[in-house]
Every structure is written in C-alpha cells, then in structure tokens.
Amino acid sequence: MSGLRTRLKEVPVREAVGLVLAHDLTQIIPGQFKGRLFKKGHVVAEADIPKLLDIGKEHIYIMELAEGELHEDDAAGRMARTLMDDGLLLTEPHEGKVAVKSALAVPALAVIDPAVVYAINELGDIALATLRTDAVVKPGGQLAATRVIPLVVPEAKVAAVEAIVADYRARSGGKGPLGLKPLRNFRIGLLTTGGEVYSGRIEDKFGPAVRRIVEALGSEVAEQRFSPDDRQTIVKEIHYFHRQSYDMIIVTGGMSVDPDDRTPAAIAEAGAEIVSYGTPMLPGSMLLMGYLDGTPIMGLPGCVMHDPYTSFDVLLPRVLAGETITRADIVSMGYGGLHVR
Numbered sequence: 511m512s513g514l515r516t517r518l519k520e521v522p523v524r525e526a527v528g529l530v531l532a533h534d535l536t537q538i539i540p541g542q543f544k545g546r547l548f549k550k551g552h553v554v555a556e557a558d559i560p561k562l563l564d565i566g567k568e569h570i571y572i573m574e575l576a577e578g579e580l581h582e583d584d585a586a587g588r589m590a591r592t593l594m595d596d597g598l599l600l601t602e603p604h605e606g607k608v609a610v611k612s613a614l615a616v617p618a619l620a621v622i623d624p625a626v627v628y629a630i631n632e633l634g635d636i637a638l639a640t641l642r643t644d645a646v647v648k649p650g651g652q653l654a655a656t657r658v659i660p661l662v663v664p665e666a667k668v669a670a671v672e673a674i675v676a677d678y679r680a681r682s683g684g685k686g687p688l689g690l691k692p693l694r695n696f697r698i699g700l701l702t703t704g705g706e707v708y709s710g711r712i713e714d715k716f717g718p719a720v721r722r723i724v725e726a727l728g729s730e731v732a733e734q735r736f737s738p739d740d741r742q743t744i745v746k747e748i749h750y751f752h753r754q755s756y757d758m759i760i761v762t763g764g765m766s767v768d769p770d771d772r773t774p775a776a777i778a779e780a781g782a783e784i785v786s787y788g789t790p791m792l793p794g795s796m797l798l799m800g801y802l803d804g805t806p807i808m809g810l811p812g813c814v815m816h817d818p819y820t821s822f823d824v825l826l827p828r829v830l831a832g833e834t835i836t837r838a839d840i841v842s843m844g845y846g847g848l849h850v851r
C-alpha cells in the first residue's frame with residue numbers, strides 16, 4: 511500500500527482463481543434479476559469463472575489503494591454517515607451505493623435542503639440523489655442515496671461533502687440537510703355534498719376514495735355525513751363537525767361553476783378563513799384550502815375520486831405533518847403542477 515496513485519491491475523478472469531475482487535460485480539437479466547452477483551472481497555474460485563464470463567467480465571481488477579484515496583463503498587458510506595440524523599437509517603454499501611431510509615414507524619414528510627444537494631453534486635465524481643422536499647416517505651421507505659461514480663475517489667471529495675454538511679449543521683442548530691417530519695394521526699370529519707348522492711340516485715364514491723388516501727397516510731375518517739346541494743345545510747354540517755373537535759374537516763363535491771355548486775360559498779359562510787379557492791395544479795385545480803378557527807378545512811373537487819395524483823395528495827401530507835398552508839405554498843404548486851395523462 512504505497513505509492514502516490516491507486517494501482518489497478520487487470521487480470522484475465524481465467525488466471526484470477528484465488529484473487530480478491532476489488533468491488534461488487536452486478537448481474538442484470540432484464541425482467542428477472544438485477545443485483546450483486548459477487549461481493550467485494552470475494553475470493554475467485556474455479557467455479558466462478560463461467561459465471562464471470564456470462565456477465566461479460568473477461569478481466570477483473572486487483573487493487574492497491576493509495577494513501578488519500580477511497581474505495582467506492584467506503585466513500586459512499588462516509589457520505590451517508592455525515593448525512594445521518596434522527597429518524598434515519600443507512601444500508602450497508604452495495605455496488606458503491608448507500609441508501610438513506612426512514613427508521614420511523616409512521617409515514618413522514620421528507621425535509622430536504624435543495625441548496626445542499628446541489629452543492630454536493632457540484633463537486634463531481636460523487637452523487638447524492640434525494641426525493642423532493644415534502645414528498646411522503648413510508649415507514650422503511652427511502653429518501654436519499656449516496657453513490658460514487660469512479661471505483662476510487664480522492665478522500666478530499668468526501669471531506670468536501672463532510673464540510674458542506676457540517677456548515678449546514680452549524681447554521682441549523684445541528685440538524686442535517688436530510689430529515690423527516692412524522693405525520694400525525696388525524697381524526698377527520700368528512701361531509702359529502704351532492705343531491706344525487708344524498709337522495710340515493712347514485713352510490714357514494716367519494717367516501718371510499720378519501721378514506722383510502724387518508725388511511726394510507728396513517729389518519730382516519732372518524733365520521734362521514736351527507737348533504738344535499740343546499741348552502742345552509744352544508745354550513746350547519748360544517749359547524750357540527752367543528753363542535754366534534756375533529757382535527758380536520760373535508761367537504762367533497764360542488765366545487766366548480768354550476769348553479770348547484772354551493773361548497774366554496776358554504777365553507778366561507780361557515781366562518782373559515784380561505785387561504786385559496788383554486789389551486790394551480792391539474793388535476794385538482796378546484797381545491798379549496800382554508801382554516802376554521804385554526805382547524806384545516808378543505809373542499810375537494812370530483813377528480814380526487816378517480817385521478818391517482820391530485821392537489822389533495824400534495825397538500826394533505828403537509829397538513830398532517832402539522833404545517834400551516836399559506837397562499838405562497840399554493841402559488842408555488844403551479845410550476846411542475848401539471849399531472850394530467
């Protein structure tokens with residue numbers, strides 16, 4: 511282990527029996543398998559030779575790591591460890607990659623500082639890939655991964671990552687640039703409007719859709735009630751839910767421009783402060799966000815019943831994380847907010 515530069519010696523596979531693999535070797539069989547066939551440190555045996563040839567390896571590397579250089583696995587591991595924080599866990603290095611996952615037992619919001627992610631990736635030869643901030647991370651789900659591009663990197667690269675993260679921590683009370691905000695368990699009052707549903711002409715499809723979305727995030731619809739398209743009745747039902755002290759009130763249907771669409775006016779008349787009626791995202795542009803004496807209240811348009819991803823999916827997790835939605839949050843949803851098929 512001397513000399514200035516790491517020495518990589520290529521050895522023909524047929525002469526490699528007894529030698530130690532310098533890195534993980536990957537096999538890909540499309541549709542069937544992608545993963546590590548041989549692990550770094552494996553001692554090549556006679557029986558391995560046909561398998562190595564099958565994945566296209568006619569040579570393997572024998573490595574003598576120089577002073578000041580790091581193997582891809584060690585570099586990815588150090589990058590991940592510097593990013594480690596409460597509520598997170600790290601996987602073992604694998605093919606030069608370490609995954610950063612949630613250690614929480616409940617779903618959570620990813621809290622990620624994009625400026626730090628840009629600064630780290632600006633260094634080159636290393637990669638930090640993350641979710642966008644405010645994305646939902648399921649228990650055990652992944653929010654980031656570190657990876658090294660060449661097999662060997664100067665230790666100085668990793669030290670630069672550590673310095674960027676240390677600087678961020680110094681400015682933010684010790685917290686790192688990757689974190690999680692757990693979602694709370696909300697008990698929600700759900701008011702389903704629409705004369706055609708109230709009268710029994712058609713079956714309610716909103717209740718099951720809202721329950722599915724809410725339950726996937728660890729909350730529950732505590733009570734569902736129904737109302738015709740009558741403003742006074744909708745106001746009365748909203749006040750009833752408010753008296754039950756539910757954590758949140760959701761009103762479905764009647765959100766657009768027809769004469770029978772009474773929901774936005776009723777939510778305002780119930781006394782809610784309207785943050786925004788209308789959300790610059792599609793689907794879900796007719797969503798209303800407001801607060802009734804501090805209790806979040808949302809009006810949901812019809813698309814939430816059938817579209818797989820709407821403005822409700824963007825805003826609900828933030829509400830469940832205890833954040834207060836502002837007009838600026840709503841305005842920022844337009845850029846990148848087109849999700850129609």
Ligand SMILES: Nc1nc2c(c(=O)[nH]1)N[C@H]1C(S)=C(S)[C@@H](COP(=O)(O)OP(=O)(O)OC[C@H]3O[C@@H](n4cnc5c(N)ncnc54)[C@H](O)[C@@H]3O)O[C@H]1N2
Binds near residue numbers: 795
């Ligand atoms: N001229 C315009 N047309 C539409 C606009 C617009 O701005 N101008 N907005 C569109 C958008 S966006 C949506 S989303 C839809 C639906 O808006 P609403 O929230 O007002 O939905 P409704 O009118 O109440 O109902 C539409 C449709 O869905 C059925 N429905 C409603 N609730 C239930 C329920 N609980 N279970 C089953 N089915 C339900 C209802 O019977 C109607 O068929 O408007 C666009 N149009």
Ligand code: MOO
Binds near residue numbers: 793
């Ligand atoms: O509110 Mo509509 O749902 O944009 O499709």
